[in-house]
């Protein structure tokens with residue numbers, strides 16, 4: 459899967475991205491590190507979607 463670095467805009471295949479080494483517990487996390495600028499972010503749109511879903515649910519339920 460080709461991803462775009464949100465920081466520098468570098469495009470690369472996520473398979474090329476080296477998983478971050480800052481997670482001793484979960485070494486196989488979904489964090490992607492840009493090979494160009496070393497910026498790391500979590501490429502898990504599912505989490506974002508679930509968060510957005512929670513926000514939508516909160517609005518539907520009338521919660522602030």
Ligand SMILES: [Zn+2]
Nearest residue numbers: 463466492495
């Ligand atoms: Zn980058």
